[in-house]
Amino acid sequence: MTTFEYDVVIVGAGTAGCYAAATIADAGYDVVIVERKDETEAGHIACGDALKGANNFPEAIPKSEIDDAFTNTEVDHGQFEIPREDAVLDIPVPGELAVIDRWEYGRRVIDGAERAGTEFHYDTVVQDVVQDDDGRVRGLQANRQGEPRRYEADIVLDGAGALSLLQDKADFSSATFDTNVRYSQFSSAYREIIEVDEPVEWSDALVFKPTKRSAGYLWYFPRTATEINVGLGFQMDAEPMQLVSDLREDISRRPELQNATVKDKLGAALPTRRPYDSAVAPGYMAIGDSAAHVNPISGGGIAGAAYAGQYAGEQAIEAIEEGDVGEERLWRYNERVMEHFGGRYAALDVYNIFSTAYDLDDLLALIGALPGERISEALYSGSADFDIWLKLRVLYETYGHWGTLKNLYDAKQLADRLLEHYEDYPSSPHEFGAWRDERDGIMDDIYAKTGADAKY
Numbered sequence: 001m002t003t004f005e006y007d008v009v010i011v012g013a014g015t016a017g018c019y020a021a022a023t024i025a026d027a028g029y030d031v032v033i034v035e036r037k038d039e040t041e042a043g044h045i046a047c048g049d050a051l052k053g054a055n056n057f058p059e060a061i062p063k064s065e066i067d068d069a070f071t072n073t074e075v076d077h078g079q080f081e082i083p084r085e086d087a088v089l090d091i092p093v094p095g096e097l098a099v100i101d102r103w104e105y106g107r108r109v110i111d112g113a114e115r116a117g118t119e120f121h122y123d124t125v126v127q128d129v130v131q132d133d134d135g136r137v138r139g140l141q142a143n144r145q146g147e148p149r150r151y152e153a154d155i156v157l158d159g160a161g162a163l164s165l166l167q168d169k170a171d172f173s174s175a176t177f178d179t180n181v182r183y184s185q186f187s188s189a190y191r192e193i194i195e196v197d198e199p200v201e202w203s204d205a206l207v208f209k210p211t212k213r214s215a216g217y218l219w220y221f222p223r224t225a226t227e228i229n230v231g232l233g234f235q236m237d238a239e240p241m242q243l244v245s246d247l248r249e250d251i252s253r254r255p256e257l258q259n260a261t262v263k264d265k266l267g268a269a270l271p272t273r274r275p276y277d278s279a280v281a282p283g284y285m286a287i288g289d290s291a292a293h294v295n296p297i298s299g300g301g302i303a304g305a306a307y308a309g310q311y312a313g314e315q316a317i318e319a320i321e322e323g324d325v326g327e328e329r330l331w332r333y334n335e336r337v338m339e340h341f342g343g344r345y346a347a348l349d350v351y352n353i354f355s356t357a358y359d360l361d362d363l364l365a366l367i368g369a370l371p372g373e374r375i376s377e378a379l380y381s382g383s384a385d386f387d388i389w390l391k392l393r394v395l396y397e398t399y400g401h402w403g404t405l406k407n408l409y410d411a412k413q414l415a416d417r418l419l420e421h422y423e424d425y426p427s428s429p430h431e432f433g434a435w436r437d438e439r440d441g442i443m444d445d446i447y448a449k450t451g452a453d454a455k456y
Helices: 015-026 102-116 165-169 243-252 302-322 327-355 360-369 372-381 388-397 402-422 429-450
Strands: 002-011 031-034 050-052 070-072 077-082 087-092 097-100 119-121 124-131 137-144 147-158 186-195 205-210 216-222 227-235 261-271 284-286
Touching: 002 015, 002 137, 002 302, 015 031, 015 102, 015 147, 015 302, 050 302, 097 102, 102 119, 124 147, 124 165, 147 165, 147 302, 186 243, 216 243, 227 243, 284 302, 302 327, 327 402, 327 429, 402 429
Parallel strands: 002 031, 002 147, 031 119, 077 205, 147 284
Antiparallel strands: 050 097, 070 097, 077 087, 124 137, 137 147, 186 227, 186 261, 205 216, 216 227
16 A cells, blocks of 8 residues: 655545645645546536636636636626516626636646646545544545555545545544535536537526426526536435436427537536535545535535635644644634635525425516516525515515415525524634524524425
8 A cells, every 4th residue: 555645635626625725735735636537537527617706716726827717708697587487587696707618617726736736646536534533534545546545644625525425434423523414405417518500699698497396407508609508407305307308308499509519418416505514623624515615506616615725725724833733723714614605605595495395386486576686685695685665566476475475585584694693603613512503593493484394
């Protein structure tokens, strides 16, 4: 068995892993990224390709180094199709929005991490976590083309993606690390990159559409006017969908996509849940999809993963310099994530929970009646304001669905309450238990008001 020693070992060459590695390497520390794919396939990840906050990336890998992967910067709104009402709801998107070539972007962030001094070990499959009896993670066991390998490090960063194997292997029973993770909190998705002969009229929009099942969704995101990222997903606890055939069926019904050529296809799992309550354990931090750093409604996770990677990298540096990689020393990473986007994402998850308790027709009637601006506010800030005139208008347009509408307003108030609670996220693991108990009480109120089954 070959043994390698590094200051930090990172699993996964995705956004979070590369931004963490670039941060650590740039500070002069030895860091390696262990990646299961080969060098030519690394960075090839199933993704919707839409990027919110495209103008705001951490400096560890400057935006100028990834700009060429931005293929459509003209997108500025969303279109939500409501088939039962033969309607399309226009949703403005605040801030800079872009659609990217995800594989090209993946190569650019790998190059950025490499320029900073990161080593990459490709074709290397992680099999186990090396952990002390006291719970401290000290490294990994892996295999590269039949050759056993052992990686020893002060800190392990888990960027292995949704439903990470590392978390199945590690024992976090004595840590605050969130182990309340189930398949029902994730979606299974499939996407294709297709090319058409003529430009689509909606090349400046992200197009969304519910499937026949309430737990499913379709998207059409234009990389260019003639190259479209098309995909479909469903909640893993729902009745399985025939992802490929269902997607092809919807494409076949769109005249503008006739005779499209499929250029690439790929599937993946993604979190549709709140960020992990705590993503740290002694010697260990989870980053990006591995800690559910994804908008649970839109599925957007690139910008959040980049910042989570940088925050984890900076915390790893501090811990190594202090000679202390314990949970309390790493805790500031949790705080920074919650302050930046984690609390907002947790509030957004309330609307996911709300949706599971109602019939699709009721939900679509509500969506059709609400102004796009308010939906946009809810999607991106976690909350939205409704004045009295707007309430009267919505009441008029949702006649027959008033019970659902009342419960939606109740859910909004609870989402606001939850967001306020996340703004008081604890400053140390010693205060974490009390904070979590109070949060769980708010969640109990959410389940009671919405009638939804408990998600966590």
